[in-house]
Amino acid sequence: MKAFLILEDGTVFTGTSIGSAKEVISEIVFNTSMTGYLEVLTDPSYAGQAVVMTYPLIGNYGITPDMESEKPWPDGYIVRELSRLPSNFRCQGTIQDFLLKYDIPGIAGIDTRALTKILREKGTMNGMITTNEAFNVSEIIPKLKVYSTGKVVEKVTCSKKTVTGKGSYKVALMDFGAKKNIAESLVKRGCEVTIYPAHTPADEILADQPDGIMLSNGPGDPKECRGIVEELKKLYASDIPIFAICLGHQLMALANGADTHKLKYGHRGGNHPVKDLADNRVYISSQNHGYVVDTENLDPSVAVPAFVNVNDGTNEGLKYTGKNIFTVQFHPEACPGPQDSSYLFDRFIEMMGGNKNA
CATH class of the missing domain: 3.40.50.880 (Class I glutamine amidotransferase (GATase) domain)
Structure with missing residues (x-):
């Protein structure tokens, strides 16, 4: 299933849906960690944000007993490539199933390097992750501009x-x-x-x-x-x-x-x-x-x-x-x-x- 990331400056990225197919508006931030994606997902500090992982391959060791809280907190998850076959002696499942379990939408297959450069040059922006191919950017941008994480x-x-x-x-x-x-x-x-x-x-x-x-x-x-x-x-x-x-x-x-x-x-x-x-x-x-x-x-x-x-x-x-x-x-x-x-x-x-x- 196709998925789209729409930024408040009008930029649109097209990729593949991972996790939940629900639509979400959130603050888009990037994390430069090469490992520890599960700890990132379960860090409560990401509540109200969708996380872009700058390292290009995520999920290669699957879900392990390394959670920093009882559940994941980001509104969305954005990766370049999601590992289809995780391999680790501690592996208990895949990120795809993990995101589905906790109803977190995500997108894979986009140029996260280009996305990160935009966020670095223009600053953190709000964005929408959606699987609706009939979206209208001009209608979405005003919604993005008024979004706030609020009292999280x-x-x-x-x-x-x-x-x-x-x-x-x-x-x-x-x-x-x-x-x-x-x-x-x-x-x-x-x-x-x-x-x-x-x-x-x-x-x-x-x-x-x-x-x-x-x-x-x-x-x-x-x-x-x-x-x-x-x-x-x-x-x-x-x-x-x-x-x-x-x-x-x-x-x-x-x-x-x-x-x-x-x-x-x-x-x-x-x-x-x-x-x-x-x-x-x-x-x-x-x-x-x-x-x-x-x-x-x-x-x-x-x-x-x-x-x-x-x-x-x-x-x-x-x-x-x-x-x-x-x-x-x-x-x-x-x-x-x-x-x-x-x-x-x-x-x-x-x-x-x-x-x-x-």
């Missing part, structure tokens, strides 16, 4: 408080769309992790007396999370160590008077270099974000830059002045991606240890 954190957060792991440290993990490996990275370092829904009041978290607080990744525009930002102000006022990743990093910055803005086409992939300004070392990181924190007017009495993106100079992390709080824009838990920056979890453990022994 509510869609991806957990519904109730849960506890995982046992250990010496009690960590409160705020779930804004948390990848599974964040909790697992803490558990394997001796933490008992309590996972809280995104809109849990700060007073409830503080009443549980955690040794540390973890703010997770998540989807969408951080400025849509006004209620969460207000609660983070209360957590900031406590003396509890806080470590934040991606959306959590942006929300903590907003809670302390900083601003955020949308990047032209975002950072998504497993090969982004970031420099740790404390030791002047460069690490390769896994990233997935479309927004960044502005540091031009950042008050140094509140926070100072801790990491910077080597490619474009944008902020990749903050260290809060006089507080046991540090935040990063990238993903130290990786999955998929390099493990270069996993040491940041060890830094968080040390912060909690100092706090407990004080």
